[in-house]
Amino acid sequence: MTAPSAAAAPPSDPAGGAADRPVLEVRDLVKHFPVRSKSVIRRQIGEVHAVCGVSFDIRANETLGLVGESGSGKSTTARTLLNLQPATSGAVMFAGRDLTKLSRADMRPLRRELQIVFQDPYAALDPRISVNEIVAEPLRIHRSFGADGRGQVRELLRLVGLNPEHGNRYPHEFSGGQRQRIGIARALALRPKVLVLDEPVSALDVSIQAGILNLLRDLQEELGLSYLFVAHDLSVVRHIAHRVAVMYLGRIVEVAPAARLFGSPAHPYTQALISAIPLPDPRRERARRRILLTGDVPNPISPPSGCRFRTRCPKFAGQLTEPERNKCVDEVPELVDRGTGAPVACHYAEPLHLLDSPA
Amino acid sequence: MTDTAARRAAEREFTVRERTQLQLTVRRFLRHRLAVASLFVLILVVVFAFVGPLLWRYDYAQFTPDNSVAPSLKHPFGTTEDGKDELALVMRGTQQSVKVAVLTAVAATAIGAVWGAIAGFYRGLVDALLMRFADLVLTLPLLAVAAVLAGNTRGSWWLIAIVIAGLQWAIVSRIVRGVVLSLREKEFIEAARALGASDTRIIFRHLLPNAIGPVIVNATILVAVAILYETALSFLGFGIKAPDTSLGLLVNNARTAVDTRPWLFYFPGLFIIVIALTINFIGDGLRDAFDPRQQRIRQ
Secondary structure, three states, X not given: OOOOOHHHOOOOOOOOOOOOXXXXXXXXXXXXXXXXXXXXXXXXXXXXXXXXXXXXXXXXXXXXXXXXXXXXXXXXXXXXXXXXXXXXXXXXXXXXXXXXXXXXXXXXXXXXXXEEEOOOOOOOOOOOOOHHHHHHHXXXXXXXXXXXXXXXXXXXXXXXXXXXXXXXXXXXXXXXXXXXXXXXXXXXXXXXXXEEEEOOOOOOOHHHHHHHHHHHHHHHHHHOOEEEEEEOOHHHHHHHOOEEEEEEXXXXXXXXXXXXXXXXXXXXXXXXXXXXXXXXXXXXXXXXXXXXXXXXXXXXXXXXXXOOOOOOXXXXXXXOXXXXXXXXHHOOOOOEEXXXXXXXXXXXXXXXXXXXXXX | OOHHHHHHHHHHHOOOOOOOHHHHHHHHHHOOHHHHHHHHHHHHHHXXXXXXXXXXXXXXXXXXXXXXXXXXXXXXXXXXXXXXXXHHHHHHHHHHHHHHHHHHHHHHHHHHHHHHHHHHHHOHHHHHHHHHHHHHHHHOOHHHHHHHHXXXXXXXXXXXHHHHHHHHHHHHHHHHHHXXXXXXXXXXXXXXXXXXXXXXHXXXXXXXXXXXXXXXXXXXXXXXXXXXXXXXXXHOOOOOOOOOOOHHHHHHHOHHHOOOOHHHHHHXXXXXXXHHHHHHHHHHHHHHHHOOOOOXXXX
16 A cells, blocks of 8 residues: 655645546535424424535545544535535535536436445345346436447446346345445446445445455546545545545544545544554554543534534543633634644644554 | 356356346246236136127127026026026126226226325425325215216216226325335435436336335226226116126126026126136236246246
8 A cells, every 4th residue: 555654745645646636626515404393393493414514625536535433424425415415505516517506407417427336235226127227227317328238238247347147137136245336337337537435335244345445446547537435434445545534523624645644643533533443463453552532423413612523522621721622612623734734623633643554 | 267267157148138127027927827827817708708799699688589598508608587698798798897997907006106106206295285185086985976977977888997997096196105205215216316317217217116016916906896896886877787788787687596597696706706816816926027026936
């Protein structure tokens, strides 16, 4: 993987310089879900703050990892940016257009460019339709299932490492990993530029995960795809992502190139996450420094004021003085570079060296 | 993988014929023996009802000199007390009953399935309006509606079918709506949306095919129900009228003659049972054929 001396590399340039212009820009994306009362008149009594002002870029041929625990808004971000559910506010710029402002009809031609692979390969494929038809569907929808449609489908199945001979079969006749490949073939049918991968391997067996991850990496190289890779498994993200954004309770707390994020995380939450990655060497595992968090993620209906992480932050609890804490309570930390080389949303961010050179 | 094995795999790739969805479904149906046998029997019954009258020497409206004779070579199903040939009557009755039953089942299922799917898919106001209207239809008593329309029907079979279907579709729509409400939350529907599929495509390509199990079961029940309703309407004078006849009418007329002239009761009764039963089995086979997860068909 990457070189151990991450600090030596210029922080702003992860993927080799050629691809700096973002393909997709997300700006201040907000998604709130209404909470309604249980009575007959379903009055709105609150809002779930699922995504609160998330901004990031995805560059050409790059994988941006989006990590966070359950309920942090990763999947909601992914679905909202594809306009599968309307955004509350914010903008998603793609090819000079704001996706959040487009109607379903206007969105349709852009669906060719933006595709999604779902988490659960058992639920994401229509059980009544043969694999040939599943992969052919995007072509039919966009009226490009021509005379050689069947050949295209065979080619796609081969591309994702499936035997085209199995095209007559139905989803239930395949294993989880194979189904995920079918889902990938369907997403690739229209030759998209950006592929949103919503936890594509978290439902799969560990031995199968590696196969899918390598396939995704090969496809990226072959087809020049950009990925938004949503995951909660840090080792998976470390393996595949060029840059990583960490989410907590609907906000991004830190964005950095993968090597830098894992080598010297600056946000206390990122530090806690990374200190929880199991090390394969038991001696090092016992000797390492652990940052343990207490409590649960706060209720997203009424998130804490100021910094959302302060209720569980070890720094807030242990190291800060009273006036310093007041700043955490009163002031929302912006996601800006605080002299650590990468944007981080913590008033008192300081890089911490937690992992040795990547194994 | 060795070279030869790879080559063999590559060769095999081209030996499997690609089949369309329809071909795959037909193949699965043909493996369902009982359903295929039932289809065969039903076709025989239909041929009997529609081609038989052209070949048989007596017409259903014709009075023969033989009154109330038991089944014989001359009259295989016997005759009625006014000398009509029972075989000719059963053929005509089957014809009328099958037409009413099939039209009822097809019309009620088609309307109800689309109605329910639209309500369940869009939810909200659309759902409320469509389903309240369906509820309203459910409250209409069949006999009252039939009585109102009876003045104009003059016993024509398709009007009877439309009247019955016009009341039965609401039940279908309720069933389909329930299924669609749960299906629409499935991830493959969201996947279709992410591909840019239109609402029409999602409803007809993904939602309705996945709801086909309960729909087909209900359609087969509808066939039997339609035959019985037609009988009830005929009994009250709103259905098919003499000299024309239907299976329900024949059975009904023979009620009092079960002991004295049992052939008048049992032959049409047998045909009602055969039609209802074969359609049920065919429905079973169709449901399994449409559902690729069913393994029973491999028997």
